[in-house]
Amino acid sequence: MNSSQLLGITTFAYLFSAVLYIAMLVFRAKKIGLFATLVTAGAFLINTAGIGLRWYESHQMGIGYAPLSNMYESLVFFAWSIAIVYLFMEIRYKNRVLGAFSMPFAALAMILAGLKNPDIKPLIPALQSNWLIAHVITCFIGYAAFAVASGMGIMYLVKDRRSDKTAGPLIASLPDLKVIDDIIHKTLLFGFLWLTAGIITGAVWANSAWGTYWSWDPKETWSLITWFIYAATLHARFTRGWGGRRIAWLAIGGFVSVMFTYYGVNYLLSGLHSYG
Amino acid sequence: MKKTENMVWRFFASVRLALFTLLILATTSVIGTLIPQKNPPGFYIDSFGQRTAQFFQLLDVPDMYNSWWFLSLLFLFSINLIVCTIDRLPNVWQMVVLNNLDTDPERLEKMPHRQLFHASENTDALTETAIALLAKNGWKAAHENKPDGSLIFSQKTPWSRLGVYAVHLSILVIFAGAIIGSLLGFKAGIMLPEGGASGTVYESGTGSPIPLGFTVQCDDFNVEYYADGATPKEYRSVLTVEENGKTTIDKRPIIVNDPLHYKGITFYQSSYEPMQGFNVIITNTKTKASQSFQIPFGQKNSWAEGGIEFGIINQEVRSRMGDVNRLKVWFSDGQGEPSIFWMDNSASQTITNPTATYEFAASQVYATGLQVAKDPGVWTVYAGCTLMLIGLYVAFFLSHRRIWVYITREENENRCRILVCGATSKNKIAFEKEFAALVQGFTNDSSFHNA
Numbered sequence: 001m002n003s004s005q006l007l008g009i010t011t012f013a014y015l016f017s018a019v020l021y022i023a024m025l026v027f028r029a030k031k032i033g034l035f036a037t038l039v040t041a042g043a044f045l046i047n048t049a050g051i052g053l054r055w056y057e058s059h060q061m062g063i064g065y066a067p068l069s070n071m072y073e074s075l076v077f078f079a080w081s082i083a084i085v086y087l088f089m090e091i092r093y094k095n096r097v098l099g100a101f102s103m104p105f106a107a108l109a110m111i112l113a114g115l116k117n118p119d120i121k122p123l124i125p126a127l128q129s130n131w132l133i134a135h136v137i138t139c140f141i142g143y144a145a146f147a148v149a150s151g152m153g154i155m156y157l158v159k160d161r162r163s164d165k166t167a168g169p170l171i172a173s174l175p176d177l178k179v180i181d182d183i184i185h186k187t188l189l190f191g192f193l194w195l196t197a198g199i200i201t202g203a204v205w206a207n208s209a210w211g212t213y214w215s216w217d218p219k220e221t222w223s224l225i226t227w228f229i230y231a232a233t234l235h236a237r238f239t240r241g242w243g244g245r246r247i248a249w250l251a252i253g254g255f256v257s258v259m260f261t262y263y264g265v266n267y268l269l270s271g272l273h274s275y276g
Numbered sequence: 277m278k279k280t281e282n283m284v285w286r287f288f289a290s291v292r293l294a295l296f297t298l299l300i301l302a303t304t305s306v307i308g309t310l311i312p313q314k315n316p317p318g319f320y321i322d323s324f325g326q327r328t329a330q331f332f333q334l335l336d337v338p339d340m341y342n343s344w345w346f347l348s349l350l351f352l353f354s355i356n357l358i359v360c361t362i363d364r365l366p367n368v369w370q371m372v373v374l375n376n377l378d379t380d381p382e383r384l385e386k387m388p389h390r391q392l393f394h395a396s397e398n399t400d401a402l403t404e405t406a407i408a409l410l411a412k413n414g415w416k417a418a419h420e421n422k423p424d425g426s427l428i429f430s431q432k433t434p435w436s437r438l439g440v441y442a443v444h445l446s447i448l449v450i451f452a453g454a455i456i457g458s459l460l461g462f463k464a465g466i467m468l469p470e471g472g473a474s475g476t477v478y479e480s481g482t483g484s485p486i487p488l489g490f491t492v493q494c495d496d497f498n499v500e501y502y503a504d505g506a507t508p509k510e511y512r513s514v515l516t517v518e519e520n521g522k523t524t525i526d527k528r529p530i531i532v533n534d535p536l537h538y539k540g541i542t543f544y545q546s547s548y549e550p551m552q553g554f555n556v557i558i559t560n561t562k563t564k565a566s567q568s569f570q571i572p573f574g575q576k577n578s579w580a581e582g583g584i585e586f587g588i589i590n591q592e593v594r595s596r597m598g599d600v601n602r603l604k605v606w607f608s609d610g611q612g613e614p615s616i617f618w619m620d621n622s623a624s625q626t627i628t629n630p631t632a633t634y635e636f637a638a639s640q641v642y643a644t645g646l647q648v649a650k651d652p653g654v655w656t657v658y659a660g661c662t663l664m665l666i667g668l669y670v671a672f673f674l675s676h677r678r679i680w681v682y683i684t685r686e687e688n689e690n691r692c693r694i695l696v697c698g699a700t701s702k703n704k705i706a707f708e709k710e711f712a713a714l715v716q717g718f719t720n721d722s723s724f725h726n727a
C-alpha cells in the first residue's frame with residue numbers, strides 16, 4: 001500500500017460521504033446520518049494516513065519533506081482541511097445537513113488532485129523552508145473555511161428562494177435562515193483570521209528567501225484582493241447591518257476569488273508561485 | 277463653516293468610504309496581475325501597440341502598484357482609518373473604563389438578559405452570597421451600597437472592545453514600515469565570481485551603484501543536485517566580509533532561505549552563472565607540495581616549481597547556461613608521456629607518473645548572484661502583522677461581558693428583590709448560555725426564590 005493508493009481511496013470515501021449527506025437530505029433519511037458521519041471521519045483518517053505515509057515515503061527516498069509543496073499535495077491538504085473544518089462544525093452545531101453543502105468540496109478537491117501527477121519530487125532550494133509549511137497550513141485552513149462558508153451561502157439561498165412558496169419538506173429540514181446566517185458569519189470570521197495569517201507567513205517566507213516581503217506577484221496580489229473582498233464583507237455586516245442574502249452571495253463570491261487565487265492564477269497568470 | 281467642516285469629517289469617517297476604497301483597491305489591483313509589471317517600455321509597445329502603450333505610460337500601468345493614483349488610494353484608505361478611529365475611539369474608550377457601579381437602575385431593568393429573584397434575608401448577607409455565587413462561575417465582582425440596597429458588578433475582558441482598533445492601527449503600522457523601507461532601504465544585486473570581492477552593489481531596476489562601506493567576497497560557490505542529477509538541491513555561496521582592512525565575517529556559508537545579515541544589509545543567494553574557467557589544485561602526494569590556480573579554458577599553464585605543465589583542453593557542457601559536466605585534462609611533469617584524461621567537474625583524479633604521483637582537482641569557476649537588500653522597516657512591518665493577528669483574534673472571539681446583581685429592599689413585603697442582568701458587546705448566543713448557567717446557580721441556592 002503506498003500513499004497514492006491511500007489517497008485514491010480517500011477520494012472515493014469523500015465522494016461516498018458527500019453522497020450520503022445529500023441522500024440524507026433528499027430522502028429525509030435521518031437514520032443514515034450517523035453512518036455519513038462515520039464515513040466522513042473514516043475518510044478523514046485515511047486522508048491523514050495518506051499524507052503521513054507520503055511524508056514517510058519521501059524520507060525513504062532520502063528527500064524527506066512535508067508533503068505540502070506542489071499542486072497535488074496542496075489539493076490533498078485542501079480536502080483534509082475541508083473535512084476537519086466540516087467535522088468541527090458538525091460537532092459544534094450538531095447539524096448534519098451542513099455536510100451536504102460541505103463534503104462535495106472535499107470530494108472535488110480530491111478529484112482534482114487525481115488529475116495531477118502524484119510522483120514525489122525533490123524540493124528545489126526555495127521551497128526548503130519551515131515558513132513554507134506554516135504558510136501552506138494557514139492558507140488552506142482559511143481556504144477550507146471559505147469553501148464551507150460558500151456552501152452555507154448556497155444553502156441559505158436555496159432555503160430563502162423556496163421559503164415563501166410552498167416550502168417542501170426538503171427545504172424545511174434545512175436550518176433556520178437565521179441560524180445559517182450566523183454560521184456563515186462565524187465561518188467567515190474564522191477564515192479571515194487564517195487567511196490573514198496565511199498572507200503574513202507567506203510574506204515572512206518571501207523575505208527570508210528573497211529579501212522582499214511583498215513583491216506584488218500575481219498570486220500575492222490575488223490573495224490581497226481576496227482579503228479586501230472579505231474585509232469589505234465583514235464591514236458591510238458590522239457597520240451597515242448587511243446580512244441574509246447579500247452576505248450569502250458575498251460568501252460565494254469571496255470563494256470564487258479564493259479559487260482564482262489558488263487555482264486560476266497558476267494556469268492563467270505567470271509568477272513566482274509555480275506550485276500550489 | 278461648522279457645517280462644511282462637519283460634512284468633510286463625516287465623509288472621511290464613514291464606513292461607506294471604506295467599503296468604496298476597499299472595492300476600488302480590489303478591482304484596480306487586478307490590472308497589475310493581468311498586465312506584466314516593470315518591463316521595459318519596448319515590451320508594452322510590442323505587446324499592446326503604440327497607442328495603448330502610451331496610454332499605459334500616462335497612467336503608470338507598467339508599475340501601477342507604485343503609481344501616483346494607487347498610492348493615493350492607499351493614502352485615502354489611511355486617512356479614512358485615522359479619521360474613523362478618532363471619531364469612534366473616545367466613545368469606545370469610555371465603555372472600557374466606565375464605572376458600571378454607577379449604572380442607572382432604570383437601565384438595568386431593560387438589559388437584554390435578565391432574571392428576577394426574591395429572598396427573605398437582609399441585603400448584606402445576600403450581597404455576600406451573590407458575590408460568592410458569581411465567583412463560583414468565574415465572575416470576580418465588586419459592589420457598592422445604594423440608598424435602597426446594594427449593587428454588584430462583574431465584567432470580563434472589557435479591553436476586548438479595543439481589538440478592532442488594534443487591527444486598524446496595525447494596518448497603519450504596516451504602512452509605516454513599508455514607507456520606512458522604501459525611503460531608507462534599497463534592493464540591489466551583484467554577481468561575484470569565486471574569489472571576487474566588491475564594495476559596491478547595483479540597485480535593481482536602475483542599476484545605479486550603491487557603496488556598502490565594506491567589501492563582500494565570494495570564496496566559493498557550489499550547486500548540489502539530487503540523485504536524479506537534474507533537480508538542484510542546494511545553492512551555496514561562502515562569503516567573507518572585510519571592513520577597514522579587517523575580516524569581520526569569515527567564510528560564512530549562505531543558502532536560499534538562509535541569508536547573511538551584516539550591518540542592516542542582507543545578502544540572499546539568488547542565482548549563479550558558470551564562468552569560462554577552472555579552479556585547479558595540484559598536489560604532489562609524496563612531497564605534499566600543493567598549489568592552486570585559476571585558469572582559463574584551453575590554455576597551457578605551468579607550475580614552475582614542480583616542472584609541471586597542464587591545461588583543460590575540452591569540456592562537456594550540461595545545460596544552456598554553460599555548466600560543465602566533465603572536462604578533459606592535459607597534464608605533464610616532463611617525465612614520460614603526458615597524461616590526457618576526462619574527469620568529472622568538482623572531482624579529483626590521481627595521476628601516476630614514473631617518478632611521482634599527483635592529485636589533480638578541478639572545478640569550474642562560478643559567479644554567485646546575490647540579492648542585496650536593506651530594509652530598516654521590516655521589523656515595523658512584522659510588529660504590525662503580529663498586532664493584526666492578535667487584534668483579529670480579540671475582535672472576533674472575545675467579547676466584553678457584563679453582569680449586574682441589583683439587590684433592593686421591598687419594605688412593605690419584608691423581603692428583598694434581586695435583579696440579575698447582563699449584556700455583551702457581541703456573540704449573544706454564547707453569552708446567553710453563560711448567563712443561563714449563572715442564573716441556574718442562583719436558582720439552586722436556597723436563599724433565592726424565582727420570582
Ligand code: HEM
Nearest residue numbers: 231238239289290291294353356357360440443668671672
Ligand atoms: C482592510 C482593512 C481593514 C481591516 C482588516 C479591518 C478590520 C476590522 C475588523 C476585524 C473589525 C471587527 C469588528 C468586530 O468584530 O466587532 C472592524 C470593524 C470596523 N471597522 Fe475595520 N478594518 C479595515 C478597514 C477599515 C477602514 C478603512 C475603516 C474606516 C472607516 C474601518 C472602520 C471600521 C468600523 C467603523 C468598524 C466597527 C467598529 C465597531 O464595531 O465599533 N475599517 N474592522
